[in-house]
Amino acid sequence: MSTGIDASSSAAGRPTGGLAADPPRRWPAFLRAPGGAAGATMILIVVLLGVFAPLLAPYGPAEQIPNANLLPPSSAHWLGTDEVNRDIFSRLLFGIRVDLMVVFIAVPFGALIGTVIGLVSTMYAFADVIAQRVFDVILAFPVLILAIGVTAAAGPGVTTIIAVIVLAEIPVFGRLARTSLLTVRAMPYVESSQVIGAGNTWLLRKHLLPNSLEPLVVQFGVSMSIAVFIEGAMSFLGLGVRPPQPSLGSLTRDGIRNVWESPAFVVGPLIIVTLLVLGFLLVSQAISATRRV
Amino acid sequence: MTSYLLRRVPSAILVLLFASMAIFAVIRLVPGDPATILAGQDASPEALASIRADLGLDQPVLTQYLTWLAGMIRLDPGKSYMIGGDIGGLVRAGLLNTVVLTATALLFAVVLAGLAAIGSVLANRRWLDSVLAGANTLAVALPTFVTGVLFVVVFAVILPILPAGGTPPDGFFSRPGIAFQYLVLPALCLALPSAAALARFLTASLQTELGKPYVTTAQALGIRRRRIVLTQALPNALPATVTVLGLQVGALLGGAVLVEAIFAWPGLGLLIERAISDRDYPLVQALLLLSVLVFVVTQLLTDIVNAVLDPRIRLGGAS
Numbered sequence: 001m002s003t004g005i006d007a008s009s010s011a012a013g014r015p016t017g018g019l020a021a022d023p024p025r026r027w028p029a030f031l032r033a034p035g036g037a038a039g040a041t042m043i044l045i046v047v048l049l050g051v052f053a054p055l056l057a058p059y060g061p062a063e064q065i066p067n068a069n070l071l072p073p074s075s076a077h078w079l080g081t082d083e084v085n086r087d088i089f090s091r092l093l094f095g096i097r098v099d100l101m102v103v104f105i106a107v108p109f110g111a112l113i114g115t116v117i118g119l120v121s122t123m124y125a126f127a128d129v130i131a132q133r134v135f136d137v138i139l140a141f142p143v144l145i146l147a148i149g150v151t152a153a154a155g156p157g158v159t160t161i162i163a164v165i166v167l168a169e170i171p172v173f174g175r176l177a178r179t180s181l182l183t184v185r186a187m188p189y190v191e192s193s194q195v196i197g198a199g200n201t202w203l204l205r206k207h208l209l210p211n212s213l214e215p216l217v218v219q220f221g222v223s224m225s226i227a228v229f230i231e232g233a234m235s236f237l238g239l240g241v242r243p244p245q246p247s248l249g250s251l252t253r254d255g256i257r258n259v260w261e262s263p264a265f266v267v268g269p270l271i272i273v274t275l276l277v278l279g280f281l282l283v284s285q286a287i288s289a290t291r292r293v
Numbered sequence: 294m295t296s297y298l299l300r301r302v303p304s305a306i307l308v309l310l311f312a313s314m315a316i317f318a319v320i321r322l323v324p325g326d327p328a329t330i331l332a333g334q335d336a337s338p339e340a341l342a343s344i345r346a347d348l349g350l351d352q353p354v355l356t357q358y359l360t361w362l363a364g365m366i367r368l369d370p371g372k373s374y375m376i377g378g379d380i381g382g383l384v385r386a387g388l389l390n391t392v393v394l395t396a397t398a399l400l401f402a403v404v405l406a407g408l409a410a411i412g413s414v415l416a417n418r419r420w421l422d423s424v425l426a427g428a429n430t431l432a433v434a435l436p437t438f439v440t441g442v443l444f445v446v447v448f449a450v451i452l453p454i455l456p457a458g459g460t461p462p463d464g465f466f467s468r469p470g471i472a473f474q475y476l477v478l479p480a481l482c483l484a485l486p487s488a489a490a491l492a493r494f495l496t497a498s499l500q501t502e503l504g505k506p507y508v509t510t511a512q513a514l515g516i517r518r519r520r521i522v523l524t525q526a527l528p529n530a531l532p533a534t535v536t537v538l539g540l541q542v543g544a545l546l547g548g549a550v551l552v553e554a555i556f557a558w559p560g561l562g563l564l565i566e567r568a569i570s571d572r573d574y575p576l577v578q579a580l581l582l583l584s585v586l587v588f589v590v591t592q593l594l595t596d597i598v599n600a601v602l603d604p605r606i607r608l609g610g611a612s
Contacts (some may be wrong), residue, residue: 013368136311140585141312141545141581141584141588142543142588145547147582148550148577148581150319151569152320152577232438233437236438236551236554237464237550237566238566239569255442259445259446263450270443274435277431277439278431282430283419
């Protein structure tokens with residue numbers, strides 16, 4: 001959506017062809033805002049570290065190294081070693097993978113289900129009543145309390161984290177898609193199209209969907225940031241990944257448990273979590289800022 | 294006002310009722326028989342049967358739900374399986390600590406947000422706005438467990454000036470100075486995300502108010518900017534901010550679980566964490582329902598306060 005706006009505005013701004021083809025023109029608008037570029041870079045760094053973890057990590061995530069108990073950072077162990085002789089840097093790289101999986105599977109899944117429910121509920125009054133009541137009940141649980149409830153029933157694990165995020169995102173996207181579609185439907189240009197004889201399908205495809213899905217893109221970034229928080233918080237509380245699997249949250253927990261013996265332990269996980277949540281938030285702020293201009 | 298209450302209160306009760314069903318149903322889905330968990334794998338069938346009768350597990354599910362709900366309403370949530378003792382007593386033991394922590398955090402959030410928003414509007418300096426916007430983004434983005442751990446590392450381990458956790462040994466009220474030292478890190482850590490959300494909202498509503506015609510009139514009359522902001526714009530910006538404050542209570546409830554875990558603060562958050570790891574389901578159920586109750590009631594109160602402040606809401610349509 002943002003790329004569409006960008007393409008049309010630049011096409012209108014100057015004629016295409018010839019020598020005018022400068023590369024930044026093809027970048028989406030939000031990347032040209034300083035916050036957006038910084039955010040995208042942060043996410044990219046973490047994603048690359050996670051994707052190439054098996055190549056970059058000097059040790060396995062659960063590999064125990066003889067005579068390396070709670071070592072401070074050194075050239076052999078960049079972030080030191082933990083209380084059961086594992087290399088923290090390697091565990092951190094593999095821990096990123098859990099978060100990437102959780103974020104890039106759960107958020108799109110929850111967003112898709114929520115959006116579809118939201119759009120359907122604008123068409124049928126009965127579906128709307130049911131959906132709104134169900135959303136009310138889910139939203140009556142603060143997100144971490146919801147996580148505790150789901151974990152009490154399903155037990156800790158990566159699937160539970162994904163379930164919590166999907167469940168938490170459905171009402172958010174459901175409500176947003178619904179209000180956004182209703183707002184767009186009341187716009188004068190939609191009425192004008194109807195007056196000059198536009199069909200329903202054409203209206204939906206050409207006007208309603210593209211314009212009502214725009215706010216969802218901004219929410220998507222915020223939700224990614226919240227998903228990293230949910231994974232971290234759940235694993236930090238022992239409701240998330242099961243040991244010995246590392247994740248950003250479980251590494252923070254291990255770090256704070258050993259903070260008196262090895263204060264440097266917790267630095268790595270904190271930096272990566274910060275890069276990830278801040279990155280998603282900056283990108284979504286940049287998208288929403290460029291949308292309004 | 295009565296008709297507004299008649300619309301709003303039943304819908305809140307309905308949400309609570311459905312939430313209580315969800316909590317009860319979800320905990321019933323847990324694999325494994327509570328009687329076996331309680332008595333151990335090799336208990337005799339007679340012992341299991343007597344435990345089941347004792348817990349009411351031999352009754353139909355609907356009866357069990359109604360008994361449980363009636364107990365919760367009578368403030369008699371029953372006995373915990375594992376930690377032992379009466380759930381009411383366990384909750385009362387942790388309640389004061391959690392209430393003091395969240396109330397202090399709420400106070401910090403309001404003060405910080407008020408200072409940031411009014412300061413930014415009064416100073417009207419671009420550099421200050423940039424600094425505040427940056428701080429705001431950081432406070433929103435950084436998860437509570439990150440700021441909490443950072444606080445412990447910086448203020449308790451590297452510069453040992455504040456306690457790393459626990460509650461004040463002499464209670465909160467006999468020696469307030471000591472109590473404050475114990476409270477400041479956890480409460481600040483809990484307050485930051487809410488402070489940021491409030492500050493952002495209050496700044497935006499103050500700026501909207503300052504663009505309105507009555508402000509222009511006041512300026513034309515020669516009233517000072519400070520006085521316009523404090524006596525005219527601020528009162529008008531407050532009602533909408535109350536709604537945001539009400540929503541923040543949900544964030545504080547969830548955040549309290551994390552903060553209590555980081556700072557070893559013996560409140561309801563630590564209790565629920567222990568209840569989960571001990572698989573103490575009656576205790577989990579009771580605490581889940583309690584937090585939903587607090588959240589829903591706060592939102593109801595927020596709406597009522599808004600309706601009192603703004604006649605358009607209470608006289609509005611049936612939606």
